[in-house]
Amino acid sequence: MTQEIGGFAALGLHPNILAALTAVGYEEPSPIQSQAIPVILAGHDMIGQAQTGTGKTAAFALPLLSKIDTAKREPQVLILAPTRELALQVATAFETYSKQMPGLNVVAVYGGAPMGPQLKAIRQGAQVIVATPGRLVDHLRRDEKVLSTIQHLVLDEADEMLKLGFMDDLEVIFEAMPESRQSVLFSATLPHSIRAIAEKHLREPQHIKIAAKTQTVSRIEQAHLMIHADQKTNAVLRLLEVEDFDALIAFVRTKQATLDLASALEAKGYKAAALNGDIAQNQRERVIESLKDGRLDIVVATDVAARGIDVPRITHVFNVDMPYDPESYVHRIGRTGRAGRDGRALLLVTPRERRMLQVIERVTGQKVGEVKLPNAQQVLDARIKKLTNSLAPLVADAEASHGDLLDRLTTDIGCSPRALAAALLKKATNGQALDLATVEREQPLVPGAGGAPRERRERDGERSDRGGERGEFRERRAPVPLTEGRVRCRTALGTRDGIAAKNLLGAILNEGGLAREAIGRIQIRETFSLVELPEDGLDRLLGKLKDTRVAGKALKLRRYRED
Numbered sequence: 007m008t009q010e011i012g013g014f015a016a017l018g019l020h021p022n023i024l025a026a027l028t029a030v031g032y033e034e035p036s037p038i039q040s041q042a043i044p045v046i047l048a049g050h051d052m053i054g055q056a057q058t059g060t061g062k063t064a065a066f067a068l069p070l071l072s073k074i075d076t077a078k079r080e081p082q083v084l085i086l087a088p089t090r091e092l093a094l095q096v097a098t099a100f101e102t103y104s105k106q107m108p109g110l111n112v113v114a115v116y117g118g119a120p121m122g123p124q125l126k127a128i129r130q131g132a133q134v135i136v137a138t139p140g141r142l143v144d145h146l147r148r149d150e151k152v153l154s155t156i157q158h159l160v161l162d163e164a165d166e167m168l169k170l171g172f173m174d175d176l177e178v179i180f181e182a183m184p185e186s187r188q189s190v191l192f193s194a195t196l197p198h199s200i201r202a203i204a205e206k207h208l209r210e211p212q213h214i215k216i217a218a219k220t221q222t223v224s225r226i227e228q229a230h231l232m233i234h235a236d237q238k239t240n241a242v243l244r245l246l247e248v249e250d251f252d253a254l255i256a257f258v259r260t261k262q263a264t265l266d267l268a269s270a271l272e273a274k275g276y277k278a279a280a281l282n283g284d285i286a287q288n289q290r291e292r293v294i295e296s297l298k299d300g301r302l303d304i305v306v307a308t309d310v311a312a313r314g315i316d317v318p319r320i321t322h323v324f325n326v327d328m329p330y331d332p333e334s335y336v337h338r339i340g341r342t343g344r345a346g347r348d349g350r351a352l353l354l355v356t357p358r359e360r361r362m363l364q365v366i367e368r369v370t371g372q373k374v375g376e377v378k379l380p381n382a383q384q385v386l387d388a389r390i391k392k393l394t395n396s397l398a399p400l401v402a403d404a405e406a407s408h409g410d411l412l413d414r415l416t417t418d419i420g421c422s423p424r425a426l427a428a429a430l431l432k433k434a435t436n437g438q439a440l441d442l443a444t445v446e447r448e449q450p451l452v453p454g455a456g457g458a459p460r461e462r463r464e465r466d467g468e469r470s471d472r473g474g475e476r477g478e479f480r481e482r483r484a485p486v487p488l489t490e491g492r493v494r495c496r497t498a499l500g501t502r503d504g505i506a507a508k509n510l511l512g513a514i515l516n517e518g519g520l521a522r523e524a525i526g527r528i529q530i531r532e533t534f535s536l537v538e539l540p541e542d543g544l545d546r547l548l549g550k551l552k553d554t555r556v557a558g559k560a561l562k563l564r565r566y567r568e569d
């Protein structure tokens with residue numbers, strides 16, 4: 007098992023953590039992880055210069071989890087994050103990486119939610135506290151001993167914390183922890199104020215920075231698209247409709263993502279395959295050969311698996327998941343523009359990854375312009391153009407070879423040549439009507455998909471109108487309009503239960519006896535999922551699904567009340 011994740015195994019992490027990494031499908035450490043993990047494991051203080059998207063959370067979570075003594079039921083690790091959103095994200099990451107560590111508990115402590123349950127979780131022996139500074143200070147006011155057993159501290163996004171005015175709170179928190187603790191600081195930038203904190207509170211910190219060499223990437227036209235993570239597959243499908251590509255390579259981060267995206271593409275009729283570290287070498291070679299000779303047009307790969315691919319017909323690279331660093335970006339997009347040809351590279355950027363985009367632009371010395379998601383009209387135009395291009399070359403000689411047949415069929419059927427031509431077009435398009443209404447129905451536009459909503463950076467402790475419960479908070483981040491006649495249903499199963507859209511879809515199709523078209527959008531989140539189902543006959547359907555289990559867990563689908 008450890009062989010599969012050779013890169014991580016060599017770093018000296020605890021075997022239970024390696025097992026969890028295999029389960030999430032990470033293939034190898036990102037650059038910041040390779041450098042930071044040994045330093046943190048060795049117990050040094052550290053300053054890491056890295057932004058979101060580099061894999062920095064795992065860079066501190068993995069070694070710190072390896073150091074925790076689960077037999078001791080007291081707080082040992084404290085992570086400070088500037089926002090509630092980041093605190094929740096980090097807490098979820100710790101939960102994921104500690105799946106195989108029985109007895110390990112994580113508590114997220116942030117403003118806008120009641121203090122009682124947070125304090126209770128701390129007192130019950132959560133070993134990891136992930137907190138926003140303001141709320142943590144509130145807890146310290148109630149109980150000054152809360153942090154007295156902390157052995158490891160991480161300041162995540164330290165520059166953001168200072169921008170939000172948490173300096174004084176940080177001082178209070180530092181004072182409440184044992185001096186013997188290990189301190190790690192992550193920051194995208196290192197302004198004077200951050201250096202001053204490091205000087206005062208860190209002991210001989212080691213500096214880690216991912217060196218960025220300038221790289222040239224001429225001949226490759228680059229663009230980016232702002233998108234929410236849960237809309238990436240939809241976006242890829244829509245982009246593929248309008249992009250004029252020969253062969254394409256799509257980069258994602260995990261093995262599971264290669265499989266999910268490749269099967270979504272196959273389902274839409276693309277000749278696509280996954281390429282990841284689990285696939286045997288000879289099979290990988292076959293995939294690449296198929297891409298070369300046109301039996302495949304799209305390969306969905308992780309960075310590891312795509313190493314060294316040299317296929318001249320690759321015209322496009324889609325960076326569906328952000329690369330860890332600019333070098334890896336340059337390396338990825340270098341898969342196109344081979345043999346002196348032009349290539350096109352597209353980068354999907356989630357709101358939190360904006361900063362990484364700027365770093366890429368700086369390092370490559372090129373602006374990566376923004377493109378919008380194609381609208382229904384553009385998709386329709388592209389489909390018609392494709393059809394035109396496929397028919398136009400036949401027009402010249404088809405009349406000579408098939409003209410007599412046309413005469414005969416119009417006579418036999420008793421229809422006009424126009425009616426027959428229309429029937430043949432219907433066949434050629436698999437019955438798909440090429441009009442705007444059809445395209446809009448197939449691809450409902452999702453608000454915010456094209457232009458990403460502003461990232462929320464709320465001051466910790468402010469009253470929230472979005473509720474404190476985790477699921478609710480996230481649900482409201484992406485309001486999606488419903489198609490008429492459909493209602494949304496909710497299950498408490500999500501990605502943390504190992505659920506993907508295809509599992510949910512399969513269960514509802516099989517056990518509910520519905521046609522695929524009856525099921526609308528499926529949104530999978532960490533702690534819950536939403537699925538659009540026909541309103542008509544809903545109670546009967548939910549009755550049929552009453553005992554359905556997905557990934558070994560009860561589905562318990564319920565109608566979801568929209569506000």
Ligand code: AMP
Pocket residue numbers: 031032033034035036039057058059060061062063064259260
């Ligand atoms: P972060 O920079 O910590 O915000 O991480 C960005 C994303 O990269 C998260 O979605 C992680 O799950 C993912 N990630 C982190 N490390 C790895 C890895 N070694 N392999 C694949 N994905 C990773």
